[in-house]
Amino acid sequence: MVTQQLSGLPDEANLRRADSLAREIFSDVANKWALLIIESLGERTLRFSELRTEVEGISHKMLTQNLRMLERNGLVEREVHPTVPPRVDYTLTPPGRALRETVDVMCDWTARHLAHIEESRVRFAERTAP
Amino acid sequence: MVTQQLSGLPDEANLRRADSLAREIFSDVANKWALLIIESLGERTLRFSELRTEVEGISHKMLTQNLRMLERNGLVEREVHPTVPPRVDYTLTPPGRALRETVDVMCDWTARHLAHIEESRVRFAERTAP
DNA sequence: CGGTATCCGACACGATACTG
DNA sequence: CAGTATCGTGTCGGATACCG
Numbered sequence: 001m002v003t004q005q006l007s008g009l010p011d012e013a014n015l016r017r018a019d020s021l022a023r024e025i026f027s028d029v030a031n032k033w034a035l036l037i038i039e040s041l042g043e044r045t046l047r048f049s050e051l052r053t054e055v056e057g058i059s060h061k062m063l064t065q066n067l068r069m070l071e072r073n074g075l076v077e078r079e080v081h082p083t084v085p086p087r088v089d090y091t092l093t094p095p096g097r098a099l100r101e102t103v104d105v106m107c108d109w110t111a112r113h114l115a116h117i118e119e120s121r122v123r124f125a126e127r128t129a130p
Numbered sequence: 131m132v133t134q135q136l137s138g139l140p141d142e143a144n145l146r147r148a149d150s151l152a153r154e155i156f157s158d159v160a161n162k163w164a165l166l167i168i169e170s171l172g173e174r175t176l177r178f179s180e181l182r183t184e185v186e187g188i189s190h191k192m193l194t195q196n197l198r199m200l201e202r203n204g205l206v207e208r209e210v211h212p213t214v215p216p217r218v219d220y221t222l223t224p225p226g227r228a229l230r231e232t233v234d235v236m237c238d239w240t241a242r243h244l245a246h247i248e249e250s251r252v253r254f255a256e257r258t259a260p
Numbered sequence: 261c262g263g264t265a266t267c268c269g270a271c272a273c274g275a276t277a278c279t280g
Numbered sequence: 281c282a283g284t285a286t287c288g289t290g291t292c293g294g295a296t297a298c299c300g
Contacts, residue, residue, distance in 0.1 A: 018244060021247075025247055026236075026240055029236070030161065031160065032160045035156075048282055048283090060274090061274070064283065085282080086280080088281080095243045099243075109229055110156055117225070120204025178261075190263090190294090194262080194264085195293090215262080
């Protein structure tokens with residue numbers, strides 16, 4: 001992964017640190033649930049329970065876990081309303097929205113190549129288990 | 131996930147099928163190793179062993195597993211040279227290269243927001259465990 | 261060299277139950 | 281309603297060994 005050094009002299013230790021950080025972030029972000037959450041949120045503000053139904057198939061636990069991770073990385077903002085019953089809103093931050101655009105591109109890619117991929121799978125199956 | 135129906139009347143069963151397929155593909159593709167492999171391949175043709183060292187940290191097993199998956203979905207082409215010792219070349223197909231461009235965008239995103247994220251993490255840590 | 265198979269530990273994930 | 285904790289299991293993923 002290419003991480004440009006922007007500040008001062010590109011000290012080698014700094015480069016290595018930035019790279020391992022990049023890898024870490026990439027691992028956080030490049031996972032199914034995180035991307036689906038980001039995509040579901042979009043420009044909207046959703047509560048926990050809304051996200052729960054929006055991102056279908058996700059469990060209570062995975063949702064909280066991923067939301068924490070996204071909050072930690074500054075991609076979503078978590079707003080707690082001290083009401084009863086409690087209400088917690090989630091919104092993408094600017095960096096989160098920027099990431100979302102790349103996820104959108106990935107979704108477009110999926111839609112555009114759906115047919116080709118399905119076909120490839122059939123040919124692969126024929127090729128391997130005739 | 132939005133999957134447009136392109137052929138004929140958008141029969142509801144077809145829509146559901148396309149959507150579940152899209153989810154499946156998305157799950158295949160939205161994972162750390164797959165994306166790192168695609169990114170490493172780029173425009174080049176690499177042998178198995180070259181990929182092994184290029185995608186650092188990946189195990190023999192994960193590499194074969196993911197390469198099979200990518201081949202099955204028609205994203206990489208696998209070319210076996212019947213020599214001894216054997217030699218197997220991997221190259222991105224056109225759809226694979228298209229996907230790679232979106233991965234590039236994601237890498238750019240990572241590089242661009244590195245500092246902001248690192249900072250977010252510190253603030254998160256202070257906020258939660260003071 | 262590249263691929264497959266086997267074993268085994270780690271942990272991802274779901275289900276459940278309990279708090280504020 | 282949102283979050284945390286606990287427990288059980290299935291899957292992931294590494295290490296190793298063996299074939300073509």
